Amino acid sequence: MTPRIVVCAANKWGDVIVLGARHFDSLMHSHIKRLPSLPTSPAEWEQGFVDQHGVFMDRREALQVAINAGQIGRYRPKTNPDYQLFSEDLY
Numbered sequence: 001m002t003p004r005i006v007v008c009a010a011n012k013w014g015d016v017i018v019l020g021a022r023h024f025d026s027l028m029h030s031h032i033k034r035l036p037s038l039p040t041s042p043a044e045w046e047q048g049f050v051d052q053h054g055v056f057m058d059r060r061e062a063l064q065v066a067i068n069a070g071q072i073g074r075y076r077p078k079t080n081p082d083y084q085l086f087s088e089d090l091y
Helices: 026-033 059-068
Strands: 006-015 015-021 046-051 054-060
Touching: 006 054, 006 059, 015 026, 046 059, 054 059
Parallel strands: none
Antiparallel strands: 006 015, 006 046, 046 054
């Protein structure tokens, strides 16, 4: 069985998940703008990541998945805070 890995940044609002290379990057903003009923303020979204199966994970769960998959520290040391994953920790 393939190990679970973190694939990309994701923001969740209700049942809606938008994806991007980083949280609120230009790609994510372009998706949000196309759905006018969605909030545009980052404070209103739950920030997290998705795995290779499209499953949303909050920052804490994503950190554990990334550690287990050996994704942390490949390209740079882990950033602070040390209990949450940030896209900068992956690439």
